[in-house]
Every structure is written in structure tokens, then in C-alpha cells.
Amino acid sequence: GQNIDQPTEMTATEGAIVQINCTxxxxxxxxLFWYQQHAGExxxxxxxxxxxxxxxxxxxxxxxxxxxxYSYLLLKELQMKDSASYLCAVRDRTNQAGTALIxxxxxxxxxxx
Amino acid sequence: NAxxxxxxxxxxxxxxxxxxxxxxQDMNHNYxxxxxxxxxxxxxxxxxxVGAGITDKGEVPNGYNVSRSTTEDFPLRLELxxxxxxxxxxxxxxxxxxxxxxxQPQHFGDGTRLSIL
Numbered sequence: 001g002q003n004i005d006q007p008t009e010m011t012a013t014e015g016a017i018v019q020i021n022c023t024x025x026x027x028x029x030x031x032l033f034w035y036q037q038h039a040g041e042x043x044x045x046x047x048x049x050x051x052x053x054x055x056x057x058x059x060x061x062x063x064x065x066x067x068x069x070y071s072y073l074l075l076k077e078l079q080m081k082d083s084a085s086y087l088c089a090v091r092d093r094t095n096q097a098g099t100a101l102i103x104x105x106x107x108x109x110x111x112x113x
Numbered sequence: 114n115a116x117x118x119x120x121x122x123x124x125x126x127x128x129x130x131x132x133x134x135x136x137x138q139d140m141n142h143n144y145x146x147x148x149x150x151x152x153x154x155x156x157x158x159x160x161x162x163v164g165a166g167i168t169d170k171g172e173v174p175n176g177y178n179v180s181r182s183t184t185e186d187f188p189l190r191l192e193l194x195x196x197x198x199x200x201x202x203x204x205x206x207x208x209x210x211x212x213x214x215x216x217q218p219q220h221f222g223d224g225t226r227l228s229i230l
Contacts, residue, residue, distance in 0.1 A: 004155070033218060042203060043156070045218035087155065099144050099163065099207075100171060101219060103155035 002026050004104035006088050011110045012078050020073045020107045022088035030093040033101060034062050034073045037085045046086075047073070075109075083111045115139050119204050119222035126194045126229045134189040134225050136204030143209045145187040146219065147171070147179065149200040156203065162187055163209070194229045201226050 003025045012018040024032070031050040035043035049055055049064035049071060061074040073086055085108045089101040120135045138145065143164045148156040158171030162181040176198060178190040187206075191198060205219040 008153075031216070042221035042223050044221070048216040048218065050216070089156075099209075100146060100158050100161055101156075103148075103157075105153060105155045 002090070002092060002102050004088055004090060004102060006086075006104045006107045008105070009108045009110070011112065014078055014080060014111060014113050016078050017074065017076050018078060018109065020075070020086050020088075020109070022071045022073070022104060024069050024071070024088070024090045024104075026069075026090050026092040026094075026102070028093035029066060029069075029090065031091040032062075032064055032071050033089045033091070034060075034071075035087040035089060037087055037106065039084070043087055078111050080111050080113065083109060085109070117204055117206055117220050117222035119202075119225050121225060122223065123226045124228070126191075126227065128194060128196065128229060130194050131190070131192050132194070134191075134202055134204075134227070136187045136189065136222060137185050138187075138204075138206040138220070139185065140206060140208070140220065141184060142206035142220075143184065144207045144219075145181070146205045147177075147187070147189045148203045148205065149173065149198075150203060150224075151200050159189065159202075196229050199227060199229045 006022045034046040037043040047062040054063045059076045064071045085106040087106045088104040117138045146161045147159040150156045157173045160179040162168045168179050202225045204222045207219045
């Protein structure tokens with residue numbers, strides 16, 4: 001089967017660093033995506049990992065370990081506008097022609113001053 | 114470039130009514146998807162399409178129908194609305210790539226918030 005787990009909520013303060021973890025179980029792993037979703041808005045793409053290692057994009061980085069079924073999203077120099085839900089999603093080549101994404105329930109991050 | 118456009122943004126339906134949620138994209142994307150998002154839950158795939166004339170069921174298709182007569186449009190139809198269909202509906206699209214291991218992300222519309230009373 002397919003299963004994606006991530007913490008429900010996290011809190012942090014402005015300027016800090018936060019790591020949001022995601023573990024997954026899939027039959028045919030074919031890439032992992034992180035999306036950001038502000039309340040009442042559409043998800044927007046943040047990062048993509050298909051090979052092991054770290055992908056860095058400005059203040060955001062994403063890490064993948066395929067052998068452990070594990071990823072994390074690292075947010076540095078937190079800003080108030082980073083308060084949002086962060087969705088971990090996995091593409092599985094054995095599911096829906098390998099094109100659709102399986103989403104976790106999302107982690108709601110609250111950044112305070 | 115408008116991207117993915119969904120209409121309406123909000124709608125209240127009575128039990129048993131029917132309606133069509135519209136989705137159109139201007140990026141010439143072949144792949145299109147319909148998801149629903151319930152509070153505290155992840156997005157669940159309802160239906161998807163890999164091109165005009167081709168549709169297939171996702172994880173939660175019961176109570177819904179779709180059609181794909183053009184590349185641009187992918188409407189979602191609710192025939193007999195039920196309270197369990199109260200949700201936020203997102204349409205998404207992405208460009209295909211010959212290599213499935215592609216970093217092409219899905220682009221989402223702003224969503225339709227549907228309440229069934």
C-alpha cells in the first residue's frame with residue numbers, strides 16, 4: 001500500500017530554522033514533491049527530489065533518502081509569511097499511470113515574532 | 114498567462130442537486146487532475162486525464178464524473194450532491210515528459226469551495 005506521514009503541527013519563531021519530516025511507503029517510488037499551501041489558497045510547488053541527497057533553493061532545502069523512505073524540508077531564516085501548511089507528496093509509478101501524486105495530510109507551521 | 118482557472122470559487126448546493134465545476138488551463142498541458150481536500154486531510158485524487166478524450170478514475174471517484182473534450186478543459190460533474198461531498202476541490206495540470214522521472218510539478222487552480230446542505 002501507500003502511506004505518507006508528516007507531523008500535524010509545528011511552531012517556530014522568526015529567524016529560526018525548522019525541519020519538517022516526511023516518511024513514506026510506496027510500491028514504486030518515482031519522486032517526492034514539497035508544496036506550500038497558505039490558508040484558503042492553492043498549493044504551490046516548492047521542491048522536488050528523486051535522487052538521494054539535498055536540493056537547495058534559497059531559504060528552502062529538501063532532502064531525500066530513498067532507502068529509508070524519508071524526506072525533510074528545511075526552512076531557514078523563518079519569516080512570518082512562512083506560516084502555512086507544507087504538503088509532502090510522492091509519485092508512485094505503479095499508481096494512476098505514474099502521473100498522479102499521493103499527498104500527506106500536511107504540516108501546519110506557525111511562525112511567531 | 115492565467116494558468117489553471119477554476120469556477121465558481123464558492124457554491125452552496127442542496128442535497129440531490131447537480132452541478133459542474135469548471136477547470137481550464139492555458140498552458141497546453143496534457144495531464145489534468147481533480148482533487149478534493151477535506152479539513153485536516155491530504156488531497157485525494159478523484160479523476161485524472163492524460164489527454165483529450167482520455168480519463169480515468171482516481172482514489173475517490175464515486176459520485177463524480179468527468180469529461181475531456183479539449184486539451185484546455187476538464188470539468189467535474191456532481192450528479193446527485195450529498196453532504197459527504199462538501200469539500201474544497203482543486204484542479205491541477207502538468208506537462209508530460211517522455212521520461213516519467215521528471216521534475217515537472219503540478220500547477221493548481223485556486224479551488225472551488227463547495228458546501229452541500
